[in-house]
Amino acid sequence: MYVSIPYEPYTQVKKNPLNPTGMNLRKPPEGTVARKGHYNMTVENDKGERSALLVYNFPAGEEGLKMASKVSNPLALPKDSAAIDKYVLEECQPLYERYCQHCHGATGKGDGKVNDQYKGVANLTAGAQKTNTSGHIFHVITHGKGRMWPHKQIVTPEERWKIAYYVHKLQGRLHEAVANNRSDDKAPKAKTDEDTKTDSTAKKEAKKTEPENKGH
Numbered sequence: 001m002y003v004s005i006p007y008e009p010y011t012q013v014k015k016n017p018l019n020p021t022g023m024n025l026r027k028p029p030e031g032t033v034a035r036k037g038h039y040n041m042t043v044e045n046d047k048g049e050r051s052a053l054l055v056y057n058f059p060a061g062e063e064g065l066k067m068a069s070k071v072s073n074p075l076a077l078p079k080d081s082a083a084i085d086k087y088v089l090e091e092c093q094p095l096y097e098r099y100c101q102h103c104h105g106a107t108g109k110g111d112g113k114v115n116d117q118y119k120g121v122a123n124l125t126a127g128a129q130k131t132n133t134s135g136h137i138f139h140v141i142t143h144g145k146g147r148m149w150p151h152k153q154i155v156t157p158e159e160r161w162k163i164a165y166y167v168h169k170l171q172g173r174l175h176e177a178v179a180n181n182r183s184d185d186k187a188p189k190a191k192t193d194e195d196t197k198t199d200s201t202a203k204k205e206a207k208k209t210e211p212e213n214k215g216h
């Protein structure tokens, strides 16, 4: 069998003399953020078609922000609203307090301590900011915007989505945002194994009803 000349990270034929462990696959560089569990995100284009999306596919800048704003929050939440409040308090608020509060303030009004020195911190609860989607917030945390610096080096993708939920709470529209997300979930998405199963069941159902449809 032909074995390609370049070193393949997942195919090891001989000991690699160049790497300290003897393996082709090297340790990821410092600061690498794991993408595990984030493969199944999808995004819709202007024609209403959805395609799969990796979390870093959106470039920094206005164009990327516009695309990212259409992405719904992929983190699953509990069903009933009291449980959602508890989740957001326990899982999301501490992250906001750690990474955002010193600038944006405890209530999101942009009045954190740092704002005394670093002017222009946005009020997340007023004007256009009040209706920012999870995807928009995710993009701003990732790449920064204007005077806000990128935070992708210190906040993992999962933490960013959690923080987005807490920002929705500060915007006073957590439950509305969750409901919007759930209706987005009904839109066609990139196919997973589960979906393929459901698809073939749907086709069978369609076949069954065909004869009845004749003549209509």
Ligand code: HEC
Pocket: 096, 099, 100, 101, 102, 103, 104, 114, 118, 119, 120, 121, 122, 124, 129, 132, 136, 137, 140, 141, 145, 146, 147, 148, 149, 151, 155, 163, 167
């Ligand atoms: C060092 C201070 C600082 C920190 C920390 C910070 N921000 Fe910001 N943020 C800013 C400033 C300043 C702006 C205004 C940016 C501009 O328009 O120039 C801003 C703007 C924003 C906006 C509005 C972007 C838009 O569309 O106009 C969002 C949303 C936001 N920040 C979310 C966050 C979240 C969430 C965190 C925590 C992960 C965070 N920020 C951490 C300073 C900060």
